[in-house]
Amino acid sequence: MPSSRLKRILAAGCSALLFAALAPPLQAATLRMAIQGEPASLAPARVNGTVFDNDVLGDLYEGLVTLDATGRYIPGVASGWQVSDDGRTYTFELREDARWSDGEPVKAVDFVTAFRTALDPKSPSVYASLFYPIEGAQQAARGEVALESIGVSAENEHQLRIELVQPITYLPALLAHIAASPLPTHLIERLGDDWSSIDEIVTNGAFAPRSWVSHDHLSAVKNPYFHAAESVALEGIDYYPMEDPAAGVQRFRAGEFDVVRSFPVGDYPRLAQQLGEQVRLSTELGVYYYALNQRDGQPTSDKRVREALNLAIDREVIADKIMQGTVIPAESFVPPGVDHYQGAQMPGLDAPLDQRQARARTLLSDAGYSASPLVLRLAFNENRTNRSIAIAVAAMWRAIGVETELVNAEASVHFSNLAGGQFGIGRASWIGDYDDADNFLGILQSGNAKNYGGYRDDQFDALLERAAAEQDQQRRAAILQAAEAQALDDYALLPLYFDASRNLVAEGVKGWQDNVLNRHLARWLSLQAQ
Incomplete structure (x- = not known):
């Protein structure tokens, strides 16, 4: 049965279906689209x-x-x-x-x-x-x-x-x-x-x-x-690259944009009330996570540190308070709703927060961070939502004795740094290229360019290779689930939430249809005379 959050996202998507009776004629024109970078x-x-x-x-x-x-x-x-x-x-x-x-x-x-x-x-x-x-x-x-x-x-x-x-x-x-x-x-x-x-x-x-x-x-x-x-x-x-979603919203309201490909999640209740069906919230095969750099010399190369950092996060607070209940807390990596797949769960996240914090402190002490605190650099591409989440995470880590320096950059620089391994902990997300669990788990495979953290595990790699060769759908799903369980047991990354697509689409834009891939080719769109 869908969670209350998922029902809310589904309801928002359904309410965005447009009524086309007696519509004005279409016009040939240039679509103005604000993109995230x-x-x-x-x-x-x-x-x-x-x-x-x-x-x-x-x-x-x-x-x-x-x-x-x-x-x-x-x-x-x-x-x-x-x-x-x-x-x-x-x-x-x-x-x-x-x-x-x-x-x-x-x-x-x-x-x-x-x-x-x-x-x-x-x-x-x-x-x-x-x-x-x-x-x-x-x-x-x-x-x-x-x-x-x-x-x-x-x-x-x-x-x-x-x-x-x-x-x-x-x-x-x-x-x-x-x-x-x-x-x-x-x-x-x-x-x-x-x-x-x-x-x-x-x-x-x-x-x-x-x-x-x-x-x-x-x-x-x-x-x-x-x-x-x-x-x-x-x-x-x-x-138009708009790394500041709030600025994109402002220009949309001024009539400068026809489509805005993201908006600050904290603005959703107000925007939904003021803009009605122009606000499009829909389920999406996407996960927002932090990559943990596991290369030699990095604190997060120690599994105990990775586990401690994961245990200290209150994902419910991030989902409900910062993201306004529009996303689902992530305790795994593969999003719910992926075809023919039931995901695994990261160990230890079902315990109460105070117990998780106590274990996190013990793990850090065992890892050598008792006399002096662990100091981390948390990198993110600059926008209001990413910064709010980073501040909240830093506060949660402070509760277990971790000091965090926040480092922000424009999107192109940030993702270039991630790809080059030039970071400590880095904000990332993955939107499904296709509807299959392998598309998510594959980015954790050794040698994958999107494996920002440099996670490497022979058993995990072998399971993905077995899944690729398996033709029986049920057996393949079981192998992929075992692979995900292995990565989560290694605390290979820090998942935060499963995302929903958030778009602003002007009333004059026709042909837009929400979908789980959040892909919208402009060849299917048109502009209607207002």
């Missing part, structure tokens, strides 16, 4: 893996598979595909009307280029591990075999073949990821790495970038060569 790059293999990377690149590129307005997977550049009897070989037929924004055809070799680029050991994508189910991909990313040997090949200009290590049921979902977007081979051969500069770039999605003023806005216009251009209502999109 600036993309690290417009090249799919060079993004940092943030929500706002998806917001932008999801509109600029289209993979073999894409998403409809409800978050359902549908054919993209591929018009269809066939699967071999053993489930290990997929043959994709590319639509002949797929074009880059310079009018050149999208070819099968463009996908070969994309996968090889993502797996290049000299500069691998942060998402490289997503493609390890492909034959030879993991070995190529490690530099053990040539990139040309991976199981992705162009049979001809319009036919792509992908060979897998073993069958997986979620390959189409993987291929909808921005990291699986094609790359313009014809442009890369001429320009090299400069192909993705704003003056040279071409893309194959519904929109193509036109201009980029750093830290101000990025403009994209409708791609006239997009295969479904006639069904795209918008003339363009302007993306």
